[in-house]
Amino acid sequence: MKPENFSSPGRASPPPCRVSVIIKALNEEKSIRSTIESALRAVAPVGGEVILADSCSTDRTVELASDYPIRIVQLMHPHERCCGVGPQLGFQHSRGEFVYILDGDMQMREGFLEQAMDFMAGYPEVAGVGGHVVEGNTESLEYRARAERSPAHRAPGRVDRLDGGGFYRRAAIEAAGYFSDRNLHSYEEFDLAVRLRTLGWQLWRLPVEAADHFGHDAPPYQLLLQRWRSRYICGLGELVRAAAGQPRMRLVLQGLNELRLYLAVLLWWALLASVPFWPLPGLPRLACFGLLVAAPVMLMAWKKRSLTKALYSVVSWCFNAAGLLRGLVQPQRPAREAISSRILREPMGPFSQTVRGGVR
Numbered sequence: 001m002k003p004e005n006f007s008s009p010g011r012a013s014p015p016p017c018r019v020s021v022i023i024k025a026l027n028e029e030k031s032i033r034s035t036i037e038s039a040l041r042a043v044a045p046v047g048g049e050v051i052l053a054d055s056c057s058t059d060r061t062v063e064l065a066s067d068y069p070i071r072i073v074q075l076m077h078p079h080e081r082c083c084g085v086g087p088q089l090g091f092q093h094s095r096g097e098f099v100y101i102l103d104g105d106m107q108m109r110e111g112f113l114e115q116a117m118d119f120m121a122g123y124p125e126v127a128g129v130g131g132h133v134v135e136g137n138t139e140s141l142e143y144r145a146r147a148e149r150s151p152a153h154r155a156p157g158r159v160d161r162l163d164g165g166g167f168y169r170r171a172a173i174e175a176a177g178y179f180s181d182r183n184l185h186s187y188e189e190f191d192l193a194v195r196l197r198t199l200g201w202q203l204w205r206l207p208v209e210a211a212d213h214f215g216h217d218a219p220p221y222q223l224l225l226q227r228w229r230s231r232y233i234c235g236l237g238e239l240v241r242a243a244a245g246q247p248r249m250r251l252v253l254q255g256l257n258e259l260r261l262y263l264a265v266l267l268w269w270a271l272l273a274s275v276p277f278w279p280l281p282g283l284p285r286l287a288c289f290g291l292l293v294a295a296p297v298m299l300m301a302w303k304k305r306s307l308t309k310a311l312y313s314v315v316s317w318c319f320n321a322a323g324l325l326r327g328l329v330q331p332q333r334p335a336r337e338a339i340s341s342r343i344l345r346e347p348m349g350p351f352s353q354t355v356r357g358g359v360r
Contacts, residue, residue: 019048019113020096024086025104026055029064031214036068038107038211046113048098049347053090055081061104062344069347076340083232084184084191089339091179099179100167101189105214106133112210116167119206127172127201131210132156133164156207160255161193165211168192172201181242182339183332186235191242194251220312224319233319236262237327242335258320265321268296 021039025032032052039050050070054062056078065072073093075085087101098117102108109131116129132154153159166189173179176195180188193203218226227233236259243249253259275289296317300310 016097017048017095019043019046019098019100019117020090020094021048021050021100021102021108022053022087022090022094023050023102023104024053024055024083024090025057025061025065026081026086027057027059027061028104029057029059029061031105032061032064033067034107035102035104036065036070038109039102040068040070042108042110042113046117048096049094051090051094053086053093054344055086055089066345070345071343071347072345073341073343076342080182080339081230082183082185083235084180084188085182085339087180087188088178088182089341091173092339092341093343097170098167099170099173101165102211103165103213106165107212107214109209109211112206112208113167115206115208116210119204120167120169123202123204125200125202126169126204127196128162128166128168128203130159130162130164130166130203130205131208132205134209134212136212136214153205156205159203159205160197160251161190162203162205163189164213166203167210172196172199175199175201178336181238181335182337183242183330183335184235184238185231185327186233187239188235190252190255191239194243194248194255197251198248221315224316228319228323231323231326231330233323234327234330235323236320237324238330238332239327240324241328241330242332259324261317262321262324265317266325268292269321 021043023032023035023039025035028035036050036052043050050068052062052065052070052072054065054072054074056075062072062074071093073089075081075089090101091099098120100108100113100116112131116131119129120126153161153163168179173192176192176199179192181191184191196203224233236256240252240259243252272289272292275285275292278285278288280288296314297307297310300313301307304310304313
């Protein structure tokens with residue numbers, strides 16, 4: 001498993017450190033102080049750095065973060081915002097032998113980094129480990145549904161991905177070519193996982209609490225609209241497009257049950273579109289159309305024992321199926337291409353306007 005050559009264009013190689021905690025953020029002024037403070041407490045016993053990778057926040061995120069001894073780097077072009085940009089932006093400016101990714105609405109648990117490092121010291125074939133992410137938002141339909149699913153990769157043991165933040169070996173990331181795909185509006189952690197697993201690396205989730213997550217408390221249907229506008233909902237299609245023709249495509253198809261679900265939704269739409277052409281009188285044809293529309297809602301209502309949850313599930317499927325198509329046709333830039341950015345603050349130095357990625 002020989003690592004490929006990898007470097008961050010436009011920067012000299014700085015002295016390495018033990019751990020880099022990368023916080024990806026966009027407009028997180030409400031939580032950024034507690035997130036940074038938790039990261040600084042967590043990294044202090046093991047030695048390392050904290051990096052804020054900001055995607056051109058328009059609130060006071062950067063201003064508040066500047067009160068802390070951390071490196072602050074910022075995306076140069078706001079139109080490049082997406083979930084895949086933040087981790088890679090932070091990685092370009094990091095020095096750690098190990099890298100931990102943290103969202104701007106999360107707080108790290110003290111002690112996790114030490115346990116993660118001890119585990120990886122004993123298992124050199126392991127590329128990354130995660131822990132249990134405690135959900136602080138229990139009111140939203142979206143987060144309640146996520147908790148009810150309890151997927152296998154959230155359970156302790158060997159897993160196929162590290163959703164919710166992971167602690168990674170830098171050598172493994174360099175072997176995979178890059179930390180996160182700058183084109184992906186979601187599924188960036190799964191993409192990293194399949195690239196690592198294709199090379200033979202392993203991922204594990206430890207039976208310890210790693211972080212608390214306080215998701216944005218938006219009404220469920222408003223959240224779907226926000227995800228459509230931000231293109232978050234396009235991530236699955238973008239992932240499939242990026243993996244097409246690559247060795248990791250097999251793992252992508254094996255690991256994404258939702259892909260089959262959204263393809264079934266597209267077939268359902270095609271069936272609905274065919275109803276006007278059925279050789280039936282008008283009223284029976286209309287009745288068939290109504291039954292086909294209602295069938296998945298009724299099925300989910302029986303399964304979830306709630307019409308509200310059932311209706312939200314079906315509407316969410318439709319949004320995600322449309323996002324799948326939108327992501328498949330989305331143009332993509334080379335994933336290894338350096339992300340244009342600027343350093344706003346160094347932890348122990350003056351404000352710097354140094355620009356990364358060859359941008360003047």
